[in-house]
Amino acid sequence: MKRISKPSASKPTIAIPAKEKRKDSFFESVYDVVRLIPKGRATSYGAIAEYLGTKLSARMVGWAMNAAGAAYPPVPAHRVVNRNGMLSGRHHFATPTLMADLLKSEGIKVKNDTIVNFEKIFWDPVKELDLS
DNA sequence: CGTGTGACCGGCG
DNA sequence: ACGCCGGCCACAC
Numbered sequence: 040m041k042r043i044s045k046p047s048a049s050k051p052t053i054a055i056p057a058k059e060k061r062k063d064s065f066f067e068s069v070y071d072v073v074r075l076i077p078k079g080r081a082t083s084y085g086a087i088a089e090y091l092g093t094k095l096s097a098r099m100v101g102w103a104m105n106a107a108g109a110a111y112p113p114v115p116a117h118r119v120v121n122r123n124g125m126l127s128g129r130h131h132f133a134t135p136t137l138m139a140d141l142l143k144s145e146g147i148k149v150k151n152d153t154i155v156n157f158e159k160i161f162w163d164p165v166k167e168l169d170l171s
Numbered sequence: 172c173g174t175g176t177g178a179c180c181g182g183c184g
Numbered sequence: 185a186c187g188c189c190g191g192c193c194a195c196a197c
Binding site: 064065066088093094095096097098099102103106 | 191192193194195
């Protein structure tokens with residue numbers, strides 16, 4: 040992300056720390072959902088994708104997470120794992136163990152880079168947020 | 172405007 | 185059980 044890295048010179052605007060367009064991207068939608076994940080729970084890329092209506096494109100969610108690190112407010116990306124509860128994105132954190140440590144600090148048990156009893160702590164946005 | 176790519180997922184051999 | 189393949193689609197070159 041960082042469209043800012045493309046200064047066309049014609050737009051010398053200052054770094055604009057604040058959101059320039061807010062709902063501009065699909066990424067923001069993903070971040071919003073992820074930020075709603077309660078502490079001690081976790082969800083999967085596919086579940087988020089399904090909630091957003093792009094079920095068959097869970098990859099996009101992962102893609103969004105790749106840019107989540109620069110998002111503000113911070114996005115608890117560690118609460119998003121693949122459908123098997125495996126910490127497939129751990130290598131994208133500052134350290135390979137950070138993701139597991141964060142989860143553990145929230146009471147989630149992680150064994151061998153996989154969340155224990157994933158089905159129990161699984162937080163499905165489609166069900167939890169539903170539509171009301 | 173074309174092309175490559177990916178922290179996924181489900182299906183099939 | 186395991187690996188491979190195709191789909192899907194927003195985004196950066």
